[in-house]
Amino acid sequence: MADVTNFAIALGADGKGHDVDPAKACGEHTQGRFAWVHLVGHSDDTFDWLRDHGDLPETVIYALTAIETRPRTEPIEDGALINMRGLAVEGTEGDKLVSIRCWVEAGRAITVSYRPLDGLDGLVEKMRAGEIKDPGDLVSLLAVVITKRIDPVISDLGDLVDDCETALEPKNAYETRRKIAEARSDAIVYRRFVVPQREALTRLAALEVDWLEDNDRLHLRETADRFARMAEELEAVRERSALIHEQLTDLRSELIETRALWLSIVALVFLPLTFLTGLLGMNVEGIPFAHEPWAFGAVCALCTALGVGVLAWFAKAHWFGR
Structure with missing residues (x-):
């Protein structure tokens, strides 16, 4: 249809x-x-x-x-x-x-x-x-059919969260964040109706009416139990999704801090070199050794020594391991 x-x-x-x-x-x-x-x-x-x-x-x-x-x-x-x-x-x-x-x-x-x-x-x-003889058969089979269709979908949400946990790396952060947001959104939507549906089926199975037979009540209780399990799975998906989102945020913060650290190191290495080259590059009289042929090589050697010295200090302070 x-x-x-x-x-x-x-x-x-x-x-x-x-x-x-x-x-x-x-x-x-x-x-x-x-x-x-x-x-x-x-x-x-x-x-x-x-x-x-x-x-x-x-x-x-x-x-x-x-x-x-x-x-x-x-x-x-x-x-x-x-x-x-x-x-x-x-x-x-x-x-x-x-x-x-x-x-x-x-x-x-x-x-x-x-x-x-x-x-x-x-x-x-x-x-x-x-195969459907009375109203009890219809409602119990309807509940069973609905459960069989929804159960694999919720199981797939759990598998998706498992995959996101496995792929929790900085290079996959964007794709993982998108998938986990979708999983969390779907879990919220499904849980909104799965929990009251379990209660509705439990209450239906307990009704004292002639058109519900013992076999129908058994099917209804079984489907209610499956909905209870699905509700627990959805709650787990929500909590795990929130945890993964926090971990992704932490990974992103660590990545930003690492990049900022390297920028700081590069800037600090070149800070004394920039000062030295700026000082010697002033267009005024009295620059030492301005007319000596070996002065340029000496300045380059001095800049290299300063750079190596600053890098050695950073290494000794364990900046590179942070």
Whole structure:
């Protein structure tokens, strides 16, 4: 599914899912046939459609069509309002994580998303193949799919930080600083939703509802545990990134200090030489040995001796080893 589109799938007598009219699917959910309705959030008539055909509490309609959301689980009457975040389909503009809002109750699930969610196609195929039998199967598999997509991305962030630590050298400072800044920024974005998503899944697994079976609760607890591990990994990425940034700053300061030291040494070596040559180069009478043929060689030898003497003093003072 390249774009977010409306669709509705209901289980038939053969145990498999079939495409049906969304309004019809919402109306028949009380007849024991599980139906899944997915709607486009940014469509202008989504709110009106939910109000006319969804038979939902007003607060649920507003929650399903809200622009800004965070992961949560909220039991309402015999159903539950569930918000989750997953990876966007590659190439999609906007944030890396996509919100999917779910209303789940016995016999029916209504989901709303504003942008394509990576992995939603696979759930649609499972629904059509009859592998999803009830709302519990849908939400638990949705959580599993989201976890499987996000987990490698967060692991890659940890590997990127490892590579940056290995390449922590002055010659790679600029590239390392750019990579570590990106890793730290991504970690902040992911952690913002990973932590509350773990709490939402834990709360969902504890709900006392008939449409959640023991197997569904097991999957939800397992995904919540994986999100807890991912949250710890993201926290480690943030802390290690900050430490690497400090080390890069220290390397840069040391490099600047080293260069300033060498400039100071060169300046101090040439300071007495500049004074001597300036003194002898004055255009006045009385310069000693001005007309002697050996004077230039003597001045050069004296300058060389002064330079060597100053360098020897710096070496004795251990300036070159700093």
